[in-house]
Amino acid sequence: MAEREVDRSVSQTVKAQLALRDQILSGSLRPGERISELQAVETTGASRTPVRMALVRLEEEGLLEAIPSGGFMVKAFSERDISDSIELRGTLEGLAARFAAERGVSARELEPLKECLAAIDELLRQVPISVDAFSSYVTLNARFHALLTELSRSPPLIRQIDRASALPFASPSGFVMAQSALPEAQQILIIAQEHHRVVIDAIENREGARAEAVMREHARLAVRNLRLALRNRTHLDLLPALALIKSATD
Amino acid sequence: MAEREVDRSVSQTVKAQLALRDQILSGSLRPGERISELQAVETTGASRTPVRMALVRLEEEGLLEAIPSGGFMVKAFSERDISDSIELRGTLEGLAARFAAERGVSARELEPLKECLAAIDELLRQVPISVDAFSSYVTLNARFHALLTELSRSPPLIRQIDRASALPFASPSGFVMAQSALPEAQQILIIAQEHHRVVIDAIENREGARAEAVMREHARLAVRNLRLALRNRTHLDLLPALALIKSATD
DNA sequence: TGAATACGTTATGTATACAATAACTCGGAG
DNA sequence: CTCCGAGTTATTGTATACATAACGTATTCA
Numbered sequence: 154m155a156e157r158e159v160d161r162s163v164s165q166t167v168k169a170q171l172a173l174r175d176q177i178l179s180g181s182l183r184p185g186e187r188i189s190e191l192q193a194v195e196t197t198g199a200s201r202t203p204v205r206m207a208l209v210r211l212e213e214e215g216l217l218e219a220i221p222s223g224g225f226m227v228k229a230f231s232e233r234d235i236s237d238s239i240e241l242r243g244t245l246e247g248l249a250a251r252f253a254a255e256r257g258v259s260a261r262e263l264e265p266l267k268e269c270l271a272a273i274d275e276l277l278r279q280v281p282i283s284v285d286a287f288s289s290y291v292t293l294n295a296r297f298h299a300l301l302t303e304l305s306r307s308p309p310l311i312r313q314i315d316r317a318s319a320l321p322f323a324s325p326s327g328f329v330m331a332q333s334a335l336p337e338a339q340q341i342l343i344i345a346q347e348h349h350r351v352v353i354d355a356i357e358n359r360e361g362a363r364a365e366a367v368m369r370e371h372a373r374l375a376v377r378n379l380r381l382a383l384r385n386r387t388h389l390d391l392l393p394a395l396a397l398i399k400s401a402t403d
Numbered sequence: 404m405a406e407r408e409v410d411r412s413v414s415q416t417v418k419a420q421l422a423l424r425d426q427i428l429s430g431s432l433r434p435g436e437r438i439s440e441l442q443a444v445e446t447t448g449a450s451r452t453p454v455r456m457a458l459v460r461l462e463e464e465g466l467l468e469a470i471p472s473g474g475f476m477v478k479a480f481s482e483r484d485i486s487d488s489i490e491l492r493g494t495l496e497g498l499a500a501r502f503a504a505e506r507g508v509s510a511r512e513l514e515p516l517k518e519c520l521a522a523i524d525e526l527l528r529q530v531p532i533s534v535d536a537f538s539s540y541v542t543l544n545a546r547f548h549a550l551l552t553e554l555s556r557s558p559p560l561i562r563q564i565d566r567a568s569a570l571p572f573a574s575p576s577g578f579v580m581a582q583s584a585l586p587e588a589q590q591i592l593i594i595a596q597e598h599h600r601v602v603i604d605a606i607e608n609r610e611g612a613r614a615e616a617v618m619r620e621h622a623r624l625a626v627r628n629l630r631l632a633l634r635n636r637t638h639l640d641l642l643p644a645l646a647l648i649k650s651a652t653d
Numbered sequence: 654t655g656a657a658t659a660c661g662t663t664a665t666g667t668a669t670a671c672a673a674t675a676a677c678t679c680g681g682a683g
Numbered sequence: 684c685t686c687c688g689a690g691t692t693a694t695t696g697t698a699t700a701c702a703t704a705a706c707g708t709a710t711t712c713a
Contacts, residue, residue: 165697190665200698202452205666209456213463215562222705223665230559237502237557244498248491307487312465313567415667440695450668455696472675473695 165199170207172197177216177227184229187220214319232383236376242317243372246302249314250364253304254356262304266353269297273346282339290342297349304356341378345371415449420457422447427466427477434479437470464569482633486626492567493622496552499564500614503554504606512554516603519547523596532589540592547599554606591628595621 173193176182193204208225211217217225273293276286302314348371355364423443426432443454458475461467467475523543526536552564598621605614 191663201665202455202697202699205452206455206459209459210463213460215559233557234559238559241495241498241560241563244494245491248494252487307483309465309484309488310491313491313563316566317563439693441693451695452667452669 165203166206166210169193169197169199169204170210173204173207173211174216177211182227184227187224187226188217190224214316216319232380236379238317239375239379240372242314243369243375245310245314245317246298246372247365247368249302249305249307249310250352250356250368251361252307252310253301254359254361254364256306257359258304258356263353263357266297266300266304269293269300270346270349270353273297273349277339277342277346280339282342287338294345301352337378337381341374344374348374415453416456416460419443419447419449419454420460423454423457423461424466427461432477434477437474437476438467440474464566466569482630486629488567489625489629490622492564493619493625495560495564495567496548496622497615497618499552499555499557499560500602500606500618501611502557502560503551504609504611504614506556507609508554508606513603513607516547516550516554519543519550520596520599520603523547523599527589527592527596530589532592537588544595551602587628587631591624594624598624 173188176196182188188208190201190204190208193208194201197204197207199207208217212219212225216228218228220226273290276282276290276293279286282290298318302311305311348367351367352364352371355361355367423438426446432438438458440451440454440458443458444451447454447457449457458467462469462475466478468478470476523540526532526540526543529536532540548568552561555561598617601617602614602621605611605617
């Protein structure tokens with residue numbers, strides 16, 4: 154064995170996967186760029202076998218694309234790919250909300266959602282919102298969406314939503330950060346929070362159709378805001394996740 | 404190198420993946436059963452590295468589940484998991500139909516869909532439908548759904564639908580075969596065909612909401628029929644794909 | 654001078670050896 | 684008789700060596 158430093162706390166495969174994902178999302182690896190296994194071995198510290206397993210997982214996750222002649226490259230996305238992904242996720246979350254409403258949710262299960270809601274309310278009281286508060290918002294928002302998804306009690310649906318969220322631009326942190334650069338950010342967040350409130354209310358009152366509708370509207374709001382953010386390209390360098398957008402790199 | 408027979412026409416990884424998937428779907432490997440790598444090496448003819456890559460892919464595909472202590476087991480599904488997956492797929496196909504309607508589709512692009520429709524009409528003229536005709540129907544139906552999905556022109560959505568369809572019970576062949584055992588099969592297929600007709604009409608007339616609604620109804624029909632099929636357990640041994648249902652194995 | 658082919662280099666696909674961990678069994682003690 | 688523990692075995696995780704295919708470069712021929 155070489156002088157390789159082996160971290161036994163997590164598996165080499167997971168370590169490599171996280172490291173490579175970071176490199177992709179941070180923009181170290183550009184869209185369309187081929188990923189060299191040897192290079193990945195050096196940067197991640199794992200050997201080729203776990204690196205290859207990580208590459209396969211990232212391909213299935215949608216961040217990488219297999220090259221026919223062999224190997225993998227960083228996938229490139231169009232602006233429409235991204236807005237479609239957001240709408241897709243909203244559609245799935247709408248289904249989750251409807252399932253939750255139709256199948257019934259106890260007050261105890263709604264408790265953490267309401268706590269999340271209250272915490273976000275607290276943050277939004279700041280005008281204008283600080284960068285730190287925005288960072289907290291991103292975390293809380295992600296937590297809210299994850300909890301809501303769980304309420305569906307449908308493992309296949311939860312799994313699929315996780316997949317849809319794996320695409321970074323569709324993840325809360327992705328598009329919420331995009332919105333943070335906008336002057337309209339505060340107003341947007343207030344509307345989004347209103348959606349959160351309505352979906353909980355609809356679930357409590359077992360109104361499946363209303364719960365579904367508001368989550369879809371929530372996604373449409375996000376799509377509109379993404380478009381706005383992409384028009385204001387001046388702020389886009391703040392958004393590493395959006396480095397994946399093909400057209401932005403040209 | 405041992406006396407191993409190496410088939411160089413396809414990659415060992417793909418070969419192993421196909422072989423293992425077959426074993427799972429055919430019921431050779433039962434739900435909850437642990438998959439031994441060594442055993443998989445023997446049955447697939449590939450070595451451990453490609454076998455492991457195949458296992459990772461099948462896990463991402465949803466057929467396998469990682470065991471915390473290491474290795475993989477065949478995933479087990481409840482009846483609700485399956486009906487949820489069908490509804491999930493219907494929801495995604497509804498979105499695809501809406502995208503197609505809203506974004507517009509040329510007559511030329513609709514041509515293959517209409518050919519598919521006509522071919523199915525031809526099959527359904529037989530009363531009662533033969534087993535061979537049913538087999539053809541499964542193929543044609545899968546083709547119709549695939550073509551419809553393509554019309555959305557949304558790579559992320561197409562990808563996600565493929566994923567949702569990877570779960571065999573949600574795939575056309577899976578649940579359509581389940582329906583084939585039912586005495587009501589013929590009537591069901593006629594209604595399903597009517598849905599196909601409506602969605603094409605809606606797309607032609609650029610009625611997004613109607614296109615989406617009919618695909619969702621299409622899925623709800625499938626869910627109802629799956630429930631019917633599961634009540635008639637006498638026919639279920641004909642349906643290897645449904646061997647994945649947890650409760651059916653008890 | 655340009656194009657095509659052959660050769661060399663590099664990177665991926667595959668196989669296997671080695672290491673570490675988890676499960677199982679057997680034995681002993683309470 | 685049961686429960687706990689140590690040893691052993693089997694299986695997975697990791698590393699690396701080898702095979703093969705693709706790409707780039709250089710040289711030669713037209």
